Structure formats: structure tokens, C-alpha cells
Amino acid sequence: MSKTDHGVGGLTYDKSKKGWPNEVNIFAALILIILIFEALGQFLPYMNDQSFLFDTNGRFDTIFNEARLKIIILQVAIIGIISLGVTQVIISGGIDLSSGPLVGAAAMIVMSFAQTELVNGNPNPKAVFGDWAFDLPVIVPVIVGLCFGAFIGAINGSLIAFTRIPPFIATLGMFLICRGIAQWWTKGQPVSFPTESFAALGSGMMPVVWFALLAVLFHLVLRYTLYGKHTYAIGSNEDAARMSGINVKRHKVLVYMIASMLAAFAAIILSSKNLTAQTGMGQFYELFAIAMAVIGGVSLTGGRGSIIGTVLGAMVFGVIQSGFTYIKLDAFYQLMAMGAIIISAVVLDQWRQQRGSSRN
């Protein structure tokens, strides 16, 4: 019954057998998938001994194939940013289906405040507003976008917190509303030709930089702040959180606002990267953002998960997508293989977890 660092006595407690953190599994799965692609590259007859990650053609100065490493992260950075928010929503016991359509709507709105006046010397053929909206400082579209995200998130959160309807329904409704907004904004016309300073936000590897910065920020927030602790507590047992005096309603509104602002920020980066905004942008992003989080170990029943896991989950998607192009898999097989890999990744993780505490 001696006072130790980790407990107040009782049973024998063997600290060395604590079991490694969940994230290690996902990392292992990631490595496994990479190895499989490397192996396929070696054995498939039509691959001419190419390597997946290494530079066999001597095109770069490093031993790695830099272009591949970059695209692996680049192509998931934007959904990854959304996934950071979705992770928080899911940990709090909710779900957000509206993030995909929100990207579409936010992109349309943002881009119409980021247009430039002259394109190749001609007047901008896609102008949404009058002259006043041309060549605005880059901060304007960014603020507009974040405010729009905050607004949608506040509605989501308030509906869920105050009327207590299931998050699935609130955000499904918002899904439809955001699609409506996206199409209504310009009656379906794409919005293009942004200013150079706006285009710089998402050009090159900038999406990856944003993703990394935001991931670190929210890792710290979830792990070390009151906001993080309350998010886990609410997801773990909402009644308990309420009875313990946490302001559950206000907290939920905050969580959904942060998630929607992250999605709106993703829309800013996405439209900047593509130099255009279209109503259909962001389709299925909500599903992939959720899938990344879940592959990363976030539990859909709430209370469990981490940003590190989600980032690794995003990497799994990046590797898979690059890998498929690398081995030149047909589109239909890609879909099937993607489905199979998502399932296997989670099965693997589940299986490892169960070994620890093997209730049946």
C-alpha cells in the first residue's frame, strides 16, 4: 500500500508490460503497405524493377524518390486538414457529414472574394461581383472563409447541443444545405482566376506545411489543454461530463465550430491550389476524412483517438493512392482494393488491441 508514482497499491502492477500506444499499430500498418508496394514493384513483370520510394533512375540527389514522397503527403494534406477537425468531433462523440459540401460552398464564396481583375490582359470572364471585389488583399477571402465556416459550425453545434438531435442528422441536413449554398452562390458557374497572393496560399507544398502546422497545434490542444480533456470526457460519457459540471452545450458548439473552420480553411487551400472553385468540390471528402480518423484509431463511439493517429491514417491513404498509380491498377480494381485495405487496416488494429484485454 506504499505510495508510488502510478497507483495506491493493491495488485501487482508490472509497468514494463504496459503495451505500446495505439499509434504504433497504425505506423506498422503503414510500413507494411509500403513494403507490399515495394515488393509488387519488384515482382510485377511490367514494372521494370521500378522502386516505390527509392530513386532508381537517379533523378534526384537523394536516395529517395522525392517526387513520390511529396505527392504522398500533398494529395492527402487537404482532406487531412478536414480530418483534424473531424477527429475532434468524433472524439466528442459526434460525427460531421457536412464537411465535404462545406468545402464546396466555402470554396465558392472564398474564391469570389479572391478574384483578380485582369486575366491574360483581358477582363476576368468569371467575375462574380463588381469591380470592388477585384484584387482584394488576401486576408479578406481568408477571413470571409473562416467566418463562413465558423457560422456553419455554430449552427451544427447549436442544433446538436441544444435540440439534442443526433449529429448524424444535423450534419446530414447541413450537408444538403451546403450543397445548396454552393450551387446557389453563382447558379452553378465555376469561379476562377484568383489574385497571385491568394494563389500562393496553396501552391506547391504549401498544403503540406499548413497540414503539419495545424496537426501539431491540435495535437497539443487535444493532449494538454482543458478543451482537449473536456472533448474526451464528453465523448466518453456525456451524462457524466454534464453531472461533473462541464458546460457540455457550449463545448459542443466550440468543437463543431473548430471542425467547420478547419474544413473552411481546407477549402481556401484547395481553391488556391486549383486556382478555381466549383460546386462539386469536396465530394466524398467527409467520408474520407472520417475514414482517415478511424483508421488512425479514433473510436466512432467517442472518447478515444489522437491527432497523431489521424495523421498516420491520412498517410495510409496517401500511400495507397500513390501506390495504385505506381502499379498502374485499373480504376475499378483501385476502388475494390481501397475498400479492402481500409477494412484490413482497421481489422489489424482491432486485433492488436484485443490481445491486450481479450474480452470476448
Added chain:
Amino acid sequence: MSKTDHGVGGLTYDKSKKGWPNEVNIFAALILIILIFEALGQFLPYMNDQSFLFDTNGRFDTIFNEARLKIIILQVAIIGIISLGVTQVIISGGIDLSSGPLVGAAAMIVMSFAQTELVNGNPNPKAVFGDWAFDLPVIVPVIVGLCFGAFIGAINGSLIAFTRIPPFIATLGMFLICRGIAQWWTKGQPVSFPTESFAALGSGMMPVVWFALLAVLFHLVLRYTLYGKHTYAIGSNEDAARMSGINVKRHKVLVYMIASMLAAFAAIILSSKNLTAQTGMGQFYELFAIAMAVIGGVSLTGGRGSIIGTVLGAMVFGVIQSGFTYIKLDAFYQLMAMGAIIISAVVLDQWRQQRGSSRN
């Protein structure tokens, strides 16, 4: 402490205040929505005193606008059939995202066994197989479709039951796999020109007939059979169900199989109704099927809901869709209004339920 029909004494129990069943709310919401559309028809200036449900132009023999009544149900009958299965899955504590893509895949497969040899006297331009697959008896495509559904459902169910991955992930994986199968089957080409007997399955009001029959059947099954009771028990507390000796794994496989077979049956009716099958069929059906169930009072946390509720939920969608066309709402506003109505319907229902037992 006298032995009565409803309890073994204790507190005063006032049977008259029992509170009406949940379904009554949804029915009330349905009536409310219809009345709103009738009122809009009267008051909107451009509507020329048209009526939503009544025949003001003397186009039919009855006092109702028959065409409207028919299309209200007809347009939701097929998703309604899927929703019957989804309802069971959700009650059992799961979710099925794969039903939409399953419809696409099943339709492609079914239709390629239902093709006719001659189209307007010319050979069928969309033939998938050789001569042997032409003009098969109608039972062949139906059986093939149901078997395919059962197969997919068995995989879903087994993954969820045996590997214990979240249903969201298992069926999201299957979502991608089924989309892959649909596209791979004919490399994206639509399959058309079914035999007359196959076309009869879904022609005219037949989808409604199937929907009604299946709804009655599964209402009885969920309410009065062992299968139904165990479905509710597992959704309510899976651990308790397991400890009570219910074979939870086998039961889950059964639930997912039934759900997928219903989705496959919906695919049969759908392709028959449209006289064609194409890979994109069934897009978003999974979301609407879930929304119908939830509007009908099925709880996404499992254990609560009913087929009657789901049927009413389906009717809400039918009325909304018809009503929008009736008041000539623009497509973007339709999306927004649909989102708003879904949310309001559930808010209304939630609000009524909370009055009974008003925990905060």
C-alpha cells in the same frame, strides 16, 4: 402490492398518462408538412390556386390528384425498401453505408441476366454475355440478385461480428468495393433492354406494392419474433445480450444479410422500373435510407425504432420531394429546404420525446 396486469406494486401508476407512441409524432409532422404545402399553394401568387393533394383542375375522377398521390409514394418506394433493412441494422446498433453502391452493383449484375435478345427486331446492342443469357426466365435474375446481396451482406456481417471492426468502416470499405464491382462488371457501360417479364416487376405502381408487402412482413418480424427481439437486445446492450446467451455473432450476420438482400431486391425493382442498369445507380441512397429511418424515430445508438416509423419517414421524403416541384422551388433552394426539413422533423420529434422524461 396487489398483482395487476402491469406491475408488482410500488408507486402510483396512472395508466392513462402513458404517452402516445413515438410514431404519432412523425405522423403529425407528415400532416403538418402536407398542410404547409397546401397553404403555400393557396397563398403563393404564382400558384393560381392549385392544390397539392386535391384535384382542382378536374383532371381525375376522384377528388384527389391521383398522379400526385401515386408519385409521392412511388418515388420513395425503392429507397424505402432499402430503408427497411437499414432500420434493422441500425436497431441492432450498426450502420450500413454500403447499401447505395450495392444497389448499383446488384442492378448491373441482375440486368445482365435479364436481357432480351431482340430490341425492335435488332440484336440487343447492350448484350453483356453470349446468347445463353438472353430471355432467361425472370426468376434467374431475381435469384442471382438476391444471392449477390446475401453474399455482400454475409461479408459485412462477418467482418463486423467476427473481427469487431466498427460497422461504419466495414460498410464504408464495402461501399468502395461495390462501386468497384459495379464499374468493373461491364467496364462502365450501362446494361439495358430487359425481358418483358422482368420489366413487369417494377413497372407502374409495382414498387409501391413490394414496399408495402415487405414493410408489413418486417413489421411483424421485428415486433413478434425472436429475431426481432434479439435485434433490439443487441442494439440496446451488446454485452448484456452476449452474457445472456444470445449468439450475437450469428445474429449480426443474419441482420446484415437481410439488409443487403433488401438492398439487392431494391436494385432489382429499380432496374426493372428504369429498364436499365448503370454503375452510378443508387448514389446517396444509403444516406437517404438512413435519414428515413432516423426521421422515423430509429435511434442511431441502437435499440430503438420501428418499421412503421421508417415507413412514415419515407413518406415525409416523398411529400417533400413532390411538394418542392409543386411549388416550383429552384433546385438550390430545394437542397437547402430539404436539409432544413430533415433537421426540423427530427428536432420536433426529439422535443416531443423529451417532454415525457425531461432529463436535462
Added chain:
Amino acid sequence: MTELGNIILETRDLTKHYGGVHALEGADFTLRKGEHVAIMGDNGAGKSTFVRQITGVEQKTRGDIIFDGKPVNFTGPLDAREAGIEAVFQTLALADHLDVPDNLFLGREKTKWNWLGPFRRLDYKSMREDTLEALQKTGVKIPNIRNTIQNMSGGQRQCVAIARTATFHSKLTIMDEPTAALGVQETAQVENIIRTLKEQGEPLILISHNMRQVFDLMDRVVVFRRGRICANLDIRNEDITGEDVVAYITGAKTQPEYEDAA
């Protein structure tokens, strides 16, 4: 018993119906400052329901609650806690996926950098130390407090919930069957905690089925039967035995003031 200013909690005609079930009917209850009162009664007699109304967990059907001299209308447990009521609920209210310190400090975490608002930093180290101390008081043994609550035994969970209430000072403490799942030693420790509260003059409502415990620790017993209060027994001063209390519980006896509580 009605000296004004001396009363910390009073309820008048407090009533709660769940649909047709009359779980609590016209409860008139008073608690003086520093007094320790036990609530006893059959299973399903409405004891926990009574607690849920006082703590704002549920909304009452009718009646008034006067706390610390002011009529109150708590819209949620947050209000009640802010007013100074601490409760150990029968359902414990613990977050399954969090560890012991997190649960102990749930809702009033120790933080640093408070200018960061909701994003202020948690002071894990200090919370961990305080947790070990708080747990010592309850006498429970927990091999690893970093383990999540879902992996704790029934008694360990209960001790965490009790430690939480005992750690923070309050104007009124309510405990709903706190020792139900506890072992012999742990029960003794919790009874010590209650004695300490008595010495400090903090009022307490204890729900318990344990006659010995009630007679050892409490000043007064209020008996609930079928949703109504049927007796108010001053066990410190009057000559009342356990058998008497049981008679009130089972309905063999009813105090004259409460006759309508058939």
C-alpha cells in the same frame, strides 16, 4: 426545525412524474446547517428521484426548492454545483475512457496559463499528486491510476466518485448509496470521511440501506415509501430502533403527519 437562516435546504411539495409513474409526490423536506440526514426506503421508493430533482439533473414536475435561503430553479447539474451542491450519484457519473485523476478533477481541472481561456493548459502533475492523496482517504487500492476507469472494479469506481466529492468543499453534500459496492475496509474509510464532514459542520444527505451505518452516523432519518415521505425520525434524541425504521419502510407504521401517504 424552522428557525429561519438556519436551514440550508428546503423542498415544498416537490413532485416528479415520469409519464404515468408518480415517482415522487409532494415531498416536504428540510435540512439544517451542519445536520446529517439519512434517506431510507424500499427499492424504487423514489429516493434517487428526489436527489435528481434537487441537483438539477432532471426538471421537477412541480414544487419548490429553497437552497441556502433563496428559491432556486436549477436548469442543470452545473447550476447546482455552482450553487454549492456536491453529489455522488447512484450511477457514479464517471467518464469511462479517462483515467483516475482525470475523473477526479472532471469539470474543475487544475490549470496553468489561464489567460488561454478554454485552451488553457492542464496541470497534470499536480492533479496526479492530489489524486493519490484523495484516494488514500477512501482506503481503496488501485494498482495504476493511469488506467482508464472502464477497467476498474465496481468498488474502485465508487471510491473514485466519493473521493471526488470529498476533495472539494461544498455547502451541501449528497451521497446516494456510496458504500453499496465497497468492501469492509473501504466502507470504514468512507464512514470516516462522513464523520469528518460532520465535525467540519458540513451538512449531508445520505441514502443508504444499511441500518447500522445510518444509526452510527446520522442525526435524523427520513423514510420514503411509494414516492412519498412517510416518516421523519430524530434518531439522536428520540428512542427509535432499527425495527421501528423497518416498520416505517414496509408500511407497517406511518407517522400521523404523513397519514395521507397511504
Added chain:
Amino acid sequence: MTELGNIILETRDLTKHYGGVHALEGADFTLRKGEHVAIMGDNGAGKSTFVRQITGVEQKTRGDIIFDGKPVNFTGPLDAREAGIEAVFQTLALADHLDVPDNLFLGREKTKWNWLGPFRRLDYKSMREDTLEALQKTGVKIPNIRNTIQNMSGGQRQCVAIARTATFHSKLTIMDEPTAALGVQETAQVENIIRTLKEQGEPLILISHNMRQVFDLMDRVVVFRRGRICANLDIRNEDITGEDVVAYITGAKTQPEYEDAA
């Protein structure tokens, strides 16, 4: 104690580790036919863990279980129940959204039209009648058995779980703190149920913190401490007092056979 054929349950070196937590270490335990044995011990001593291993709710880390003469390896609680073990778990295992009859008959519903396989019809009426009868035995009061379990009080829930176990005959009954949340009357009724089982010669394992209850009802006490068995006391025949048992629980005493269980 080792007469072969006379033993209904035996465990050898039964052990369960949760990660680094050694919740149960090398438990050797025997139960004879018709014998009623109590398991006592501190909170977190591993009592419930022991029950979860025997009933197949969890998979043991190592050790053997011999039930009714045969070594068994239950992969789930379904297996254990089919073998004839009935248990009231500490967590009760009730389905929150179902009503009382549904919970009572969960997993062995009365049905009609059995040729329909999984789709056979439930016999609601007969289950309802049997439920009222079973509840009378526990003495609990429930105003409306059609109400869902989530709306029941702690004691009502416990009584439903006990009624469930008591209604069906079995080769071995296990109760994990069955009377923890029960009132005075209900506790007496449940103790009557246990007496009836004794008269019928059905063996029982009772986990309880209630010394009086154990001495009133049981033949033998097995004490757990820190995951190990530390005493095996024949309270019917030997001269053992409550204080002795407490001494074993707290670690003041240890039986010589179990010395290694420091």
C-alpha cells in the same frame, strides 16, 4: 474436499493479467456439489475477475477450469450458460431499451411456432405472467413492468437480474454482490432465494461484502487479496469469527497454505 465426482467446479492456477495488471494469480479453487461458498475481499482484489474467467466472459491468461468433471474452455458466456452456469454479474447485463419480461427471458424466450427457426413467434403473454411471478419472489416493487429497464431504480434493476438467474435451474449459480443495491426487505427476499437453492442442493458462489449475510447463509468463505486466494475458511464447522475474516481480508493474517500470496 477432494472426493472425485463430488466436485462441481475446480480451477487450477487460474490467472488473468490485463496488460501489466495482475488481476488474478494462480487461483486454486474447488466447489463441491450442493455447497454454498462466499468469496470475500477488498475492492479490486480480483473477485469479479475470477467470475469473469469461469463464465467465459473473458479469456484467461493461463490455468485450467474443470466443470462437472470435464475440463472446459468456454469461448464465450453462451458456452458457459449452455454448460449450466447461471450468473448475476456485478454489471447486471441488462438491455436498457427492453422492458422487464424481455430482460428476464433474454436469450431463452418462450416461443410458439418453433418451426420458423429464428423467426419463430414470441409468446409475450406467458412471459409476462411468469415475470410477475418471478418478481414476487424477490419482493421488489415495480409499478409497471412494461417500462424499459433504463427507467428502473438501481435496486429494481438488480432484482430483475436476480429473478432471471433464480427462475432457471442450473448446475451452478454465481452471484456477484447481488444485494449491494437492495433495500432491507428485498435483501431478505433474495436471502430466501439463496436458502431455497441450498435446500434444493444447487451449488452457489456468492460474492459479498456483507459479513452477516455470509455467516448466515454460507458454508465456506474464500478470501481474495491482491489477486490471490489467501484463505479458505470452513465457517460452518470451524470456530471462525467475522474479525478473523477481516484479518484475512486486510492481510493481518494469511493461512499457511497460501503463504506465498504475500
Added chain:
Amino acid sequence: ETIGVSIARFDDNFLTVMRNGMEDYAGGIDGVDLQVEDAVDDVAKQLDQINNFIASGVDAIIVNAVDTSATEAMSQAAASANVPLVYVNREPVNVDTLPDNQAFVASNEIESGTLAAFEACKMLRAAGHAGGAKGYMLMGQLSNQAAVQRSKDVEDVIGMDMCNFITLIDKQTAEWSRDKAQDLMTNWLSSGEEFQVVFANNDEMAIGAIQAMKASGVSMEDVVVVGVDATQDALVAMQAGDLDATVFQDAAGQGQGSVDAALSLARGEDVEQKVYIPFKLVTPANIDDFLSKN
């Protein structure tokens, strides 16, 4: 008069131009109301929309078919309610057996992919690659008919004797989207294989590919990129010398034609039952003719 319109997909840029063409045109005629609905690429939904129009008593219906092989059921539904029906943009399968009060104003999708691919073939020859050229193809969603058809057109063209010097290294779907096309192209570039041509099922994907190539430092002089649709963004890219060819389809014109046909049918006037609107190839040489059109 009220005309009900069902469009295959609101998210499609080309169809948006067509839709806006219809609305602008109808808005200029007194007493004509358009009720436009989005079929979100769902055949079944489209059929339901037609039935809803019938229930609301519209005077005529215009359909931009999601799936041209599903038009049989639509024709039946309209004919049995005696409501005139006009197909627009996509040629229905039952084009030869249309009832009297039905018509279509459409283009032949086979032309579009073929025109672009053949132009690319000619450009490659002109650039001296006749000895062999490699390329990639970006396809639209495989659930979409235009994607399937345009991809097949490309394969047919490079199967011709004159163009069989072109081989496809890989073809993948980028789902019509610029973003997916960027990622896909970057993935291809990371394998380091040389290529001379990129076929895209639409301009958006062509632009995405161009953005990816430019970001990786590929010179747009050396690669032939062709798309379909002649959107504003594409024409701007062509002016900048990035895009080499695209195909123009008179979206607004088709929209207007379909409204005219629907109105005539509703008034019981005679109309031509089949109106083909041809595709036109757009290259830097004739780009000025198209700048103000789509």
C-alpha cells in the same frame, strides 16, 4: 406555360452553361416558366422528377438524360400522360421510335472525344513524334456515360493506322475534377517516365494536369494536352499556350433550341423531331471565335 426541366447534374460545368442558356432564354419570353431540377446523376430520380412534373400539370418537359439508355421509360411516362417531351444534349436510345409529341436537340457524343484525340495525333506527327509517342489519359467518373464514351473514342483513334504510334502508359479516372487530376498527374510524374501527350475527358482535368506539370517544371511546349468542353478557364489556358486543343459544344444554343422545341410542342405546332448540333474543334488558330461563347 410551364416547362419542367430535368438536368443530369448541376455540378457539371458544361451542363450549367446549357441550363443558364435555357433560363436566360425562357426569362426573355413572356408567360414562360421554367422549373429546373437536378437529377444528381441518378436515372431513377430523373424518372421520378418527370412523374412529379406530370402530377403538377406542366405543359412540356425537357430532359437532359442521365443515362441515354433509360429514356424508354421516360418516353412512356410522358406519352401516357400526353405531355410533350424534349431530350436535350444527349441522344436517347429510342431516338428512332419517339412518339409524335417528343423530340430531341442533341449532339453525338462520339464526335467530341474523337475530334480532340485526332487533333492530338496530328499535332504529335507535326512535332515529329510519328515514330512513337507515349501518353496518359485522364477519365471522368466511370459511372458517367460521357466519360466512358470519350475514353473509348480516344482508344479508337489511337487504334487507327494513322495514329497507332501513340501508346497509353496508363489511364485513370480523376472524376472530372481539377484537383484529382493534379494529384494523379503528380503521381504519374513521380515515376519519371517520358511522355508526349495527355488526353483528358474534359477541360477541368486537362487544366489540373497542366498545373501539375508546370509545378514539376515540365515544359508545356513538349507535351500535347487536349480536353473537351471549351470552358472559359480552358480558353485562357490555351491563350497562355498550355492547352493545345479542346472541343466546343454550343451549350447555350442547345438550351435555347430545346426550349423552343418544347414550346412549339406544347402549342401543338410542328417541330423537327431530330436536331443535331455538331461539335467544333478549338485550337489556338480559331480560339477567337469561341472566346465569348461558353
